[in-house]
Amino acid sequence: MACRISEVVLGCRDPEALAVFWCDVLDFVVLDREEGCVEIGPREGFGGPQPTIILSYRDEPEPGKARLHIDVNATDRDQDAELERLLALGARPADVGQRGDEGWHVLADPEGNEFCLLKARLAPL
Template sequence: MMSLRWYSTVVEAQDHRALAQWWAEALGWDVAFENDQEAAVLPPWAQDFIEILDFHRVPPGMVFVPVEHAKTAKNRLHWDFAPHTTDDRGAEIRRLIDLGARRVDVGEPEDVTWTVLADPEGNEFCVLSARDM
């Protein structure tokens, strides 16, 4: 039986190198490579496992590609990130805002357990409530 591997999520950016660097900093990941056509961000441990894991078990990365136009509408796809229960969720949200994220309102109810933020180019993502797994 064939199956596909989630290889990467591709994000258009006016400054693909800067946005890749921002996400690497936000996630504690590494910019694995960059050139004029793309910049890829991977978890730091992924490079160690790429050679030893089965193809289907290698984790996905994030790839940023250059475009001339700015983002103009709400994303139809977004990332959800969660802190561990031993982490300070509020401090993590403040850290992301200090890096250049901003809070955005996408019409969510007031009593939700997540916070919607946008990266420096306006791509929405959520910081969920703390999780054990």
């Protein structure tokens, strides 16, 4: 028996605003709200093939560079079109020392949490 990822927790200053951003990026919905937390995920809810994301209020960012980030792949368009969509949603380019010839784009969400847009298109679930 093995484990699989069921949730990813992201500390942030404004869980509601990031929920809107990530729901738009991933076509997720809000699944639950508790004081200081918003859980978003696929319409089927918790326990499906995709993990949910819990956006958890934090007063201040935790010190040091985040050790975890999210990678996303477009499902219905090429990487360039998806990059335009993500930038229009409020993502911004992030410089983590890329050379410029990578097959991915490093971006930051509205609170500065880094994530990558990978090149390969995946089939929608």
